[in-house]
Amino acid sequence: MPARRRIGIMGGTFDPIHHGHLVSASEVQSRFGLDEVIFVPTGQPWQKVGRVVSNAEDRYLMTVIATASNPVFSVSRIDIDRGSETYTVDTLREMRQMYPRDELLFITGADALEQILTWRNVEELFELAHFIGVTRPGYDLNDHHLPHGKVSLVEVTAMAISSTSCKQRVSRGEPVWYLVPDGVVRYIDKRKLYRGDS
Ligand SMILES: Nc1ncnc2c1ncn2[C@@H]1O[C@H](COP(=O)(O)OP(=O)(O)OP(=O)(O)O)[C@@H](O)[C@H]1O
Numbered sequence: 001m002p003a004r005r006r007i008g009i010m011g012g013t014f015d016p017i018h019h020g021h022l023v024s025a026s027e028v029q030s031r032f033g034l035d036e037v038i039f040v041p042t043g044q045p046w047q048k049v050g051r052v053v054s055n056a057e058d059r060y061l062m063t064v065i066a067t068a069s070n071p072v073f074s075v076s077r078i079d080i081d082r083g084s085e086t087y088t089v090d091t092l093r094e095m096r097q098m099y100p101r102d103e104l105l106f107i108t109g110a111d112a113l114e115q116i117l118t119w120r121n122v123e124e125l126f127e128l129a130h131f132i133g134v135t136r137p138g139y140d141l142n143d144h145h146l147p148h149g150k151v152s153l154v155e156v157t158a159m160a161i162s163s164t165s166c167k168q169r170v171s172r173g174e175p176v177w178y179l180v181p182d183g184v185v186r187y188i189d190k191r192k193l194y195r196g197d198s
């Protein structure tokens, strides 16, 4: 029987994916000895309603480009292909079916962890996966509000980067080199993304 694997899941809107996401995933992968980290771009992120979110295929392709060179990173389309609002409980139920014997660890930044009690079916989330909260500049990382033993907190190298700031820079004609992977800079340019954003 194959050994039980440890799989990290990094969910995000990735509009665009940036080095804050990649460094967090890489450091958690190393710290927890993960066999694989699966990036899962959201379909329709319901908590970002009212904000312009780029086409799912562009976000998916940027995530593929950004992760392609790392042999333990992969990208899943499950949230995009579900074709409805994205809830992590659905993501984790599907992952549990795909990997029935493996350990699942869901990686979130401090800002997302702060909001987790507002997520759909929050109690079930902690039954489906262990959660890893990572530090993020500007946010306080703590688990006071969360069930004991279900969450681990990890300090990662501080990367004061957000997708919002990347989009704003592109819209102002400023560079995003070294904030996002080179291939993502090229993709944003090729597809003329974010140019009209205010
Ligand atoms: N710089 C960062 N450091 C650590 N974690 C991060 C960082 N940026 C994003 N994350 C985490 O990555 C996940 C996906 O984030 P998301 O795709 O929404 O990017 P974002 O930069 O937060 O976007 P936005 O600016 O639109 O809010 C979330 O769990 C978020 O907390």
Ligand SMILES: O=C(O)c1ccc[n+]([C@@H]2O[C@H](COP(=O)([O-])O)[C@@H](O)[C@H]2O)c1
Pocket: 010, 011, 012, 013, 014, 040, 042, 045, 047, 048, 086, 087, 088, 089, 112, 118, 119, 120
């Ligand atoms: O399940 C929910 O209700 C829920 C609400 C907000 C965010 N999430 C998940 O949190 C991850 C980061 O979300 P975001 O919006 O910061 O990109 C992503 O995987 C989302 O699907 C999940």
